[in-house]
Amino acid sequence: MTAALSLEQAVVRRGSRPVLSDATVSVAPGELVVIVGPNGAGKTTLLQAALGLARLSAGVARLGGHDVTQLSEAARAALAAYMPQERRVGWNLPAWRIAGLGVLDRPPAQARAVAEAMLARVGLESLAGRGVLDMSGGERAKALLARLLATGAPLLVADEPIVGLDPDAQLLTLDLFREEAVRGAAVVLTLHDLTLAVRAADRLLVVHEGRVVAAGTPTQVLTPDLLRRVFSLDGAVETTSAGPVVVARRAS
16 A cells, blocks of 8 residues: 655755654555654654655655655645644635635535535534634634645645644544544644544654654553653553543653
8 A cells, every 4th residue: 555645764954953864654544643742853844844845855755655856736735735833824714715725626616515514524614704813713723624624635734733722622623633534544643732642643653853763553652761751751651431641740
């Protein structure tokens, strides 16, 4: 099976300083992968490198088996959809128009129908006509999520998609990404909440100081040793009736 996204020994430099070093990652269709790591570890750089948005000093990035440097912007858009951390919107367009930007290849009536269906999925059907600049930050984030879902792309990449959302909206967002994986899309997310990462992910990638230092199932990866070494936490993954949780405190 061809990987939806792959990096092979990828290196990204900012000036003379490497911010991503020898990263090798592969994500298969139908898989939900969560990337975790401390602030400044290189998580966003890894996503941008994989999508061709950050220039590689070495290595190769592929989407659907194709070298990203050989793909046109249209071809990349057909293979992957990306929601960055930055949620700034320049124009006060109604939410249905924002969501409809994910389906510009459809006739207007079809695009609007898809947009409204995605807004309903994220719980914004009653606000479809409201300008996104008149919304709360969380509502605006949902509108941008609807735009991502509207693409129907075989690879969905979202950088910190649950930041600023209420707890129920965080869980809804992760449930929607799981639904996308079930339909066959590859899904790659970055998250800071380790408990939600453990519950959401098929696989975790841990990035630390610009390197992928661990990869595997959540319980395999988030060992007490790794929590201390990477996150400066004393803790472990524990099983509860509501699912696995990371129980931890700051390392002394």
